[in-house]
Amino acid sequence: MTFPFSKYFGEIRLLADLQFQDGAKPFEDRPPDDPEAKDLLLYLGCNVLRTAHLVSTVTAVLKAMGFDFNAVGGPAYCCGIIHHMNGAREASRGYTAGSLRHFAAYRPQKVLMWCPSCNEHYDDVVKQEHDVTFPYEHVTAFIARHLDRVPFVTPIERRVALHYHTGHPQQDLDWTSTRTILRAIPGLEYVEIDNPAALGRHCSSRYINALGRPAWQEHVARVAEAAAAAGVDVLATVYHSCQREICDLEGRSPFAVINYVTLLAEAMGLPAEEDWFKRQRLAGDPAATFAAIQPWVEARGLDAERVKDVLAKSFAPACESRPANPS
Structure with a gap:
């Protein structure tokens, strides 16, 4: 059975949109034509967008620490691991090459990895198949090394x-x-x-x-x-x-x-x-979640049944229909 890549990444986009709604996203999810070059690039990956509060939080933390950086994430910057794990190796290499090209447009001196799956894929696969021209590290090590810049209040x-x-x-x-x-x-x-x-x-x-x-x-x-x-x-x-x-x-x-x-x-x-x-997971009531967001869904002409399906997969009680967590 072919892995439903389009549906998979569509769920990520939808859950992100439900949380950001009409607010500005603190990262680029579509590669701009001529981005401003900055030494640091925060690479969020894709699946963190399901928990969008973490995206807003880590970008706010790094800014408050005084760092000037670009932040990117979402399927347009896919590292290729999902395709790689599901047998689509050529497509995986293509997605990786695309993300590397998009990264290069920002001319970073260092890339900060948020996603452990992306970090793993870069270590185990990407560096063996592509020319990675920038150093990278997980954001936890970067923050820990710069704790002197944290304004604790x-x-x-x-x-x-x-x-x-x-x-x-x-x-x-x-x-x-x-x-x-x-x-x-x-x-x-x-x-x-x-x-x-x-x-x-x-x-x-x-x-x-x-x-x-x-x-x-x-x-x-x-x-x-x-x-x-x-x-x-x-x-x-x-x-x-x-x-x-x-x-x-x-x-x-x-x-x-x-x-x-x-x-x-x-x-x-x-x-x-x-x-x-977490609030929706603890509530375990996808129908109530949909009722709360229904005006927003209808105002944007979204497919209500598709939205309900994504909510059920994400927030139905475990004894009902919650599949294995993605990366």
């Missing part, structure tokens, strides 16, 4: 544990960088808990399916039990896929599930960006 009086991935050098760097960031936040008490290497490199379908969802759920349940036993107020996440996949723990645990960059932004006094995705 609000103490975060919370006890926080971290859901992380380990067993691979990149993931170990990402989670230890995130730990460094959390430990730097005034008032925050960081509590170490174990996360098993069996969880793979991130909570995406690639690793969940490789482990088997029941086994993955058992490992996550143990992480949640450790967090609860430690008496934490927050179980923080490193990656957007993890935030999407485990955010509903909040509905049955004595702690909130919040991405690290949201905690950092709060400590910097930045305006709060609501985790709309």
Whole structure:
């Protein structure tokens, strides 16, 4: 069976549009003809747009740290991993070449990776098949190295544990960088808990399916039990896929599930960006979600049945029809 690439990326665009609606997006999702050159390029990837609050938050954090940068993301900048994983290797190489060409137009001296799947694909495939002319690193390492530029203004009086991935050098760097960031936040008490290497490199379908969802759920349940036993107020996440996949723990645990960059932004006094995705996941009522957005959907002439289908896939209770999380 051929993978439904168009439908897959269309769902990403739709969920992003539902969250940004008519507001300006803090990134370029279509390559401009002649972009202003800046030394830093924040590469968001595609799937983070399902949790659009993280896009707004990380761009606000980097700006408040005093960095001047371009930010890009969405299917137009696809790294090619989805096609690569689903057997369309030639198409994958084409998408990668396109994104590299678009990056080059910004003339970056460094690319900051937000998405762990993009980072993984660049490390394992892209550098072997293409000429990558710029250095890149995950945004957690970049922020951790520049904590002297973070204007902390609000103490975060919370006890926080971290859901992380380990067993691979990149993931170990990402989670230890995130730990460094959390430990730097005034008032925050960081509590170490174990996360098993069996969880793979991130909570995406690639690793969940490789482990088997029941086994993955058992490992996550143990992480949640450790967090609860430690008496934490927050179980923080490193990656957007993890935030999407485990955010509903909040509905049955004595702690909130919040991405690290949201905690950092709060400590910097930045305006709060609501985790709309988590709110809908916790509600578990796609019909109510559609009713709330129906005027917007109708005003734009969108296919109501298509919107309902995407909402059901994303927010129906797990016992009904929620498929494996994407990358």
